[in-house]
Amino acid sequence: MPRDFDVIVAGLGAMGSAAAFHLARSGLKVLGLDRYHPPHEQGSSHGQTRIIREAYFEHPVYVPIVQRAYELWTALEQESGQQLFIQTGGLMIGPPKGVVVRGAHTSAELHGLKYEYLSAPEIRERFPALRPARGMAGILEPRAGVLFPERCIEAHLRLARSRGTALSFGEEMVGWQLAGERVRVRTAKAEYRADRLVISAGSWLQRLVPDLEVPVTVERQILFWFEPHERSVWQSDRCPIHLWEYSDGRFFYGFPALGHGVKLARHHQGAMVDPERVSREVKPHETAALRRVTRPLLAPLGRCVMSTVCLYTNMPDGHFLIDHHPACPQVLIVSPCSGHGFKFSSAIGEIVAGLVRTGQTRFDLELFRYRER
Ligand SMILES: Cc1cc2nc3c(=O)[nH]c(=O)nc-3n(C[C@H](O)[C@H](O)[C@H](O)COP(=O)(O)OP(=O)(O)OC[C@H]3O[C@@H](n4cnc5c(N)ncnc54)[C@H](O)[C@@H]3O)c2cc1C
Structure with a gap:
């Protein structure tokens, strides 16, 4: 060497x-x-899938970078001969004035992105796996999808x-x-x-x-995969990736059924940990807590078939x-x-x-x- x-x-x-x-x-x-x-x-x-989305609610400055990332993922697919991405569309759901819907809307408008603004009944009708509460809204962006990390x-x-x-x-x-x-x-x-x-x-x-x-802080996050009851509503042609602000400043997200079932996770609210000593074991009460949050907003899901712990590395x-x-x-x-x-x-x-x-x-x-x- x-x-x-x-x-x-x-x-x-x-x-x-x-x-x-x-x-x-x-x-x-x-x-x-x-x-x-x-x-x-x-x-x-790790964890098989990652969301890619363009109408970036976190800040419009990310949009040109993710647009370049799309081009480079496509080029990498061609050069590697491997499928790295599938387009599913993406729904950002929550209160109309919440950070997710408002932020995605602002980014889409500012950068002239294609999007649809949907009411809760419209989302339920078009995407039967997703059951937003009355008063919620969604920004549907067509280019969002899934990368295989x-x-x-x-x-x-x-x-x-x-x-x-x-x-x-x-x-x-x-x-x-x-x-x-x-x-x-x-x-x-x-x-x-x-x-x-x-x-x-x-x-x-x-x-x-x-x-x-x-x-910087390191946050323990858990990914869960559930068996769908009605598989057809979770297929990627009927279920976009979805990111929810389910209450003030609290988020979860999910994927269509790909391989191991329907993957769901919370975004943040994990324990702060030392990466050398983090517990990799997922406890039943942690699965139950995720179910409590997601159950009212999604079509029924069966048993948890798999889970894994992953680490966020956060700036304040x-x-x-x-x-x-x-x-x-x-x-x-x-x-x-x-x-x-x-x-x-x-x-x-x-x-x-x-x-x-x-x-x-x-x-x-x-x-x-x-x-x-
Ligand atoms: C549960 C979860 C879900 C996520 N979902 C999404 C999503 O849907 N969409 C999205 O865009 N992002 C998502 N993210 C965030 C995204 O995955 C991370 O931002 C990204 O993977 C971080 O990459 P990284 O290269 O910084 O870290 P890593 O991929 O962890 O790489 C760090 C590497 O450094 C190595 N290393 C550490 N110390 C040393 C050393 N001293 N010498 C040599 N090597 C060392 C490690 O072994 C490791 O391979 C998610 C993250 C998690 C945890």
Whole structure:
């Protein structure tokens, strides 16, 4: 294994695998390190499916980035020969003045996106699996759909490797320091040097930048799969992905039945944890709590067939952190994505390659800077 690289990427999950691919594509000599064997089930990128949506309720600034991400997912599908995405449409449901419906509406209007504004009875009639309460409304966006995260990561890594990237799994970065204009990276096995270091370690970020106080928290989240009673209403041609504000500032989301059943999860409200010590066991009372929230709003579901624990890496304002280390411009921090980053990862990989090569990107990253939040 060579010891000298243009760029080292530490962490090869959603963000790091995409970064390695785009860096390799731009002709750089890249080393990718991961403490596990990605795609794996210890971090933030497992569980078979991820939502991609365009009318972004969190902030309109995300829309151009997700639009680029769509283009890059399509290109990756073509290059990898794998299906990575299915279009199902997406419904953002909640009180008309709540953050989800109002935010999705604002983004759709501002960016001239296609959408329909539906009342609760209209949603019930068109999508019988979804049973919004009277007074709720929905923004239906046609381009939303489902990405297959493990396949996406595998495709990025495979194609990065085919372009000459050295990938080392089961090799943890334990520290780094500047060495003149360059960066020296230590792992448990070796020492490497590079012009640039990309830290995309997800929930493990803080320990890799001990000199910074990143106000990041790691949140335990549970994904559940349920057996549908009436399978036909949950098929992807009749059931879009759906994201609900079911009470003030509380959210859950769901998918059509794909493979293992109907997948549902809450968005936030999980326990804050240490990624090294998080409990991976899902207790019956946790399944019951999810059922209590979703039962009044969905067609009946049968037994829970599967569940898994996954980690959100949150910034206090719910946005991302993509920025250079304030004292070391050779080091780029790319990870905390506050539980909604996967869809963007193809574009973030390209953004990383642009920042490493030229220091530039055409996207507005102001919201994602390292600063007081
Ligand atoms: C339950 C759940 C549901 C979600 N749903 C959606 C959704 O529907 N749509 C959406 O867009 N987003 C969603 N997200 C968010 C999205 O999945 C994450 O934002 C994204 O996957 C984070 O990617 P990452 O690369 O930052 O982290 P990860 O994919 O976890 O990658 C970090 C990697 O760093 C490695 N690592 C850590 N420390 C070291 C070290 N010292 N040395 C080397 N390697 C190291 C880890 O092994 C890991 O592979 C969801 C997240 C969860 C948990």
